[in-house]
Amino acid sequence: MIPWPLAELLPHAGEMILIDQVDSCDDEQIHTRTLVRPGGLFNRADGSLPAWLGIELMAQSVAAFAGCRARRNGQPVALGFLLGTRKYQCDVEHFALGAELHVHATRSLEDDNGMGVFECHLRGPGIHASARLNVFTPPQPTRYLAEAGPEDPSHD
Template identity: 70%
Template sequence: MSRWPIAELIPHAADMILIDEVVRFGDEDVETRLLVRPGGLFSRADGSLPAWVGIELMAQSVAAYAGCQARQAGAPVELGFLLGTRNFQCNVEHFPAGVELQIKAVRSLQDDNGMGVFECQLTGPGIEAFARLNVFRPPQVASYLQEPAV
């Protein structure tokens, strides 16, 4: 279990934080979990989450990994970007309310420019989803987001 609350690891506003906690993190990987609850930002009328939200759950797990790494190093948590995914596969159309989901993300590539690739898996009762996420965390986030003077 992480030493830090999830809100301190992911640079998102309250309702946009979808995962509940970091279960474990290491040098190259992270495991997170969440309980699907009705009334969330992306919840359907029956309280379930559409399967496509799985990509965001995986991305937030990668963000939590980066947050844990930063906190462990005594550095601030910084903004990163999901660039895309290849071959998202899921065997269900939605994640039912009340189901606990586990997400695992393993870093398979990271370069000095901030580009990274993570192999992700999301599981729950009768649920399996997989994706490879391409992410980017610029070395100088503040200057990267700064608008050029006109």
Template identity: 65%
Template sequence: MVEWPIAELLPHAGDMILIDRVVDFGPEHVHTQLRVRPDGLFSLPDGSLPAWVGVELMAQSVAAYAGCQSRLLSEPVQLGFLLGTRSFQCNVEAFAAGIDLDIHALRSLQDDNGMGVFECRISGPGVLAEARLSVFRPPQVASYLQEPGHD
């Protein structure tokens, strides 16, 4: 298990951090986990988590991958952007409260301009979700956040 707290790997804060931990990572992959909590930010009345939140779980896992890579290089964690999701499929409508989910992301493409593609999978008891995420982490993220005409 990775020793860095998840809050030090993601450019998120508080309740917006949905994953619990990074289990393993390498040059091309990350494995994260979470336990579905009935009192979570996106929880349904029965305590389950809607399946569409799976895209955010995958995106946060990719962000944790980037955070781990930054930490290895002693660089600060930087903001990235989810550009799109392809072929999201999930065999359940919601992730039941109390179950543990494993999220795996495998980098299939990365270019020097910060564009990347990850093949992602969520699995747990009776759960399988898959998608391909396109992401962008610009080299100079601050310049992308400035409004035109404001230097």
């Protein structure tokens, strides 16, 4: 268990925080979990969650990994971006209401420019999903967002 609330580790708020708890986190990996509850932003009519949401659960676990590292080092939590995923495979079409889902993300590559790759696995009752996530944490997120905005066509 970690000493910080999830809201202090993720650059998300309210209902957009989809993971419930960080079970463990070290310099190379994180273990998180969540319980599929009814009434969330992404629930289907039967209360289940679509399987594609596994990518977001993995991405939030990676964000929590970065948040834990920042807190351990006395730094603020930084904004990061999911650039993409490779080989997302899931053996179910949805995560059933009441299922407890466990995510394990392991850092496989990270450079000084903020690029990272994580191997992720999501497991639950009769569930296994896996993916490789490519992420980016810019050194100066506010400046990066200002530079990355769409160009104003009136300035042509």
